[in-house]
Amino acid sequence: MASIELEQVTFTYPDADRPALSRVSLRAAHGEFVVLCGASGSGKSTLLRLIKREVSPGGRVSGAIRMDGMPVERWASREAAAAIGLVMQHPDNQMVVDTVEHELAFGMENLGLERNAMRRRMAEMAGFFGLEPLLSRRTDELSGGQKQLVNLAAVLMLQPRVLLLDEPMAQLDPLAARELLGMIKRLNEEWAMTVILSEHRIDELLPLADRIVRLDRGEVAFDGTPRAYAREAVRRSDPAWRLSLPAVTRWALERETAASRGLEPPLSVKEARSWLEASGERPPAPGVAASSMPPAGAHPKHLNQALLTAEGVFFAYDKHAPAVLQGLEWELRAGDWAVLFGGNGSGKSTLLQLLAGLRQPQRGKVRLAGAKLSRISPAERYAAIGYLTQNPVLHYAHDTLREDLRQAARHAGLPDPAAAAERAAEDFGLAALLDRHPHDLSGGEQQLGALAMTLMSRPRLLLLDEPTKGLDPLAKLRLAEHLTALHRQGTTLLLATHDVEFAASYATRCSLLFGGVIVADGAPDAFFQDNLFYATSLHRLFRTQGRAAEGAGAR
Known part of the structure; x- marks a missing residue:
């Protein structure tokens, strides 16, 4: 067990005009589960990195950070490295060796563990995370979600007393995310491991956490229980707070009646069922859309013409490994706002890279408007297809966001790159960050900057x-507004995502990739209606309530 305490901590990045953290004081007691939330750039990642001194960012820092009452800088290097484990926001930044097996062993080797102890921990952790089939795989061939699980397993190999996690669910499919949270909660409860977890998607976390700490502009804006956080978010008129609440909580608050006015707002689907019964609110009939975000508005009519087509596509990363895509047949039609779902490692990113022309299928063809993609010049392909990679850092090559945006504008052939960079930064709310180094931006800010470059x-x-x-709820809403405007102007969109709520609110078409082929494809309501995991919390609530009502009627 270990406790973490921050006392009046202020941190400023080099050349920054204001602190990233300002007079932050908080304490995570032995065995406590603390969730950090707040807008992108509010200081969550910076706070976690300051606690893990080996990756502490460069800059000016004041105040005290203690573990078990002793300043972290006074702990012996070996003890500090083993006692505090950190899973970073971007999994690529944490991987250092070539294969999964070597990655899992790397930390234990550095601490000088005996071979038998290493083998025992390896067997236990690889089995628990289902990593045995991946042990010989190269780390650069893994999906983002698989890399995240490997990083977490590698950190837990050292059996830390404090576990820091920076948006660990961001790249996990819904089932993997639930399994991960269950495992973290077990570590917290059964081994009294202190957990500090930063996350924007707190729907599943509020029922699990002991405390919620919200950061706003580098300062602690709230520190209390999950129930108290929900009440505070309701009390405030700030949409950033309200949008951070679970979808079922927001839905209940929007339908408050005299009967429900004295009830605590529900924090989970289970609590929402009880809230429905106590309030007398009737759920909509099964099949009614249960979107939890503002509607995107009227979508352009489908032209029903195939714009991008995959014809019998096969792809494998290694001739000895199973094919990731196995004769995949699929088409993206002009006017689609399509969303591609699938488990971690199912091939979503691989398919997008093939459709963008960045990889070539070993068998089969990819066509753009009927023309074979491999025969289209790179310049024409770049002008026709914009591609945003899973890791936004890969889009940056210069020392400032301003220069990266200018370079993207030059590459796009725009007449005034400097003005184009200024406009793009203004549109995406990044104007104040133009002179920051891209690696000093938060994950959400990096994501928006990369999208701005892609759209040049x-x-x-x-x-x-x-x-x-990596986007907070308000930033996600701004992204949706940008994408909606592009869609209305005629841009065809394809998103690979695990964000079920976002897809249910904006997509016109949803597809599921499994076993190397598309196994489901249809309109969002029909797609989500009978799913257990690829479904919004409101879909799950309304479906179970609808079935309960049907059962009562039958009796």
């Missing part, structure tokens, strides 16, 4: 790999 060429087809990853 004004492509007619936009492929986005996990575009909502």
